Amino acid sequence: MPRVRPSRPAVVTRIALLVGVWLLLTASVQAAATPRIAAANWSSAETLIALGVAPYAVADIANYRKWVSAPAIPAETIDMGLRNQPNLELLAQRPPDLLLTSALFVRDDQRLARLMPVEIVDNFYTGKDYFAGTCAMTRRIGELVGREAAAEALIARTELELATAAKALADSTRPVYVVQFADAQHVRVFGAGNMVGTLFERTPLINAWQGRPTAGASPACRSPAWPSTPRRASW
DSSP states (O other), X not given: OOOOOOOHHHXXXXXHHHHHHHHHHXXXXXXXXXXXXXXSSHHHHHHHHHTTOOOSEESOHXXXXXXXXXXXXOTTOEEOEETTEEOHHHHHHSOOSEEEEOGGGOTTHHHHHTTSOEEEOOSSXXXXXXXXXXXXXXXXXXXXXXXXXXXXXXXXXXXXXXXXXXXXXXXXXXXXXXXXXXXXXXXXXXXXXXXXXHHHHHSSOOBSOOSOOOTTOTTEEEOTTOOSOOXXXXX
C-alpha cells in the first residue's frame, strides 16, 4: 500500500506547533527559575534593576521615584508600603521568594520572616568602606538571583566610570560642596561614607565639607532643622 506523504503546509504547521510548545515550556521554566524578590530598601532595589532583575515588590515607590528616579521601577512592581513598616497583609497574600532588607529597617524582620525568607544585604554597617561594602552587597545580590556575571560587570562599569571621572577632574583644585535640596529651606550636605564620598576618594575632587555629619545623619550631613533621616546614597 503506497505511503501518503504529508503536504508541505502540513509539515510547516506541525513544526510551528512544536516550536510554539517548546517556547512556552522554555518560558515557563525560565519564569519558575527567576525568584520573585522584594526590596525593603532602595539600595537593593536599584541593584536588582541594574542586574536586569525586575523587583517583585519595592517599598515606598512614590518616594523612590521622587528621590531616586533612575533606574526606574518597572510598572509591574508592587508597592509594599513604607520602608520601615512594610504592608504585611499585602505581602501575606502572595509572599515573595525572598525579601531583601538592610540594617536600617530591621524592626519588622521577625514578623516578616514568618511569611518569607528575609536577608539583610547592606552597604553600610559592614565594617568596610562604602565602596567596598557596596561591591560586596552587589555580589551577594548577584548570588541570590543567579546573576553573578552581571554583578561583576556592574562593578567593572562603575570602576571604569570612576577612572574616567578621575581623568576628567585631573585639574580640579577648588573645593566644592555637594548638596541635595530637601525643600525650600533645607539642604543635605554630603560628607564621607557614601556614594558622593567615594567620588571624592577616587578622584582629585576636593570636598569643601570637612565637618562631622549631624547626629542621625550618617553619610550625609543635614541642616540642623531638617527633621527626618536623610536618604543614604547608593549606586
